[in-house]
Amino acid sequence: MLHLLLSLSTLAxxxxxxxxxxxxxxxxxxLANAKLELTCGTETIKATTDSLGSFRFPGKTVGKCxxxxxxxxxxxxxxxxxxxxxxxxxxxxxxxxGKYTVKRV
Numbered sequence: 001m002l003h004l005l006l007s008l009s010t011l012a013x014x015x016x017x018x019x020x021x022x023x024x025x026x027x028x029x030x031l032a033n034a035k036l037e038l039t040c041g042t043e044t045i046k047a048t049t050d051s052l053g054s055f056r057f058p059g060k061t062v063g064k065c066x067x068x069x070x071x072x073x074x075x076x077x078x079x080x081x082x083x084x085x086x087x088x089x090x091x092x093x094x095x096x097x098g099k100y101t102v103k104r105v
Contacts, residue, residue: 019058019086020056020082020089022088023049023054024053024055024091025090025092027094034048034071036048036049036055036068038067038068038080039068040062040063040066040082062084063082066080067089071100072100076101
């Protein structure tokens with residue numbers, strides 16, 4: 001029985017930790033309470049940044065995905081990639097010609 005438990009714990013620890021996390025800024029300040037959506041294929045996961053602009057999308061986020069940031073009445077987006085290991089991203093919203101864009105920092 002002990003051998004089985006040790007084998008299972010080894011397998012569980014070897015499983016990939018898939019998540020996309022990071023932060024969002026608006027200029028030089030972090031964007032608190034921003035609504036985010038991560039779309040990977042047909043699956044969409046929603047999140048909200050915390051008071052420091054940080055976010056986390058745990059789960060099955062592997063491959064090319066689209067991250068959308070809802071701010072004011074706009075919803076700019078950027079493509080991101082999820083891997084078998086945690087993927088960290090830092091984003092900044094920029095206003096250009098009256099439209100927000102999302103860029104990697």
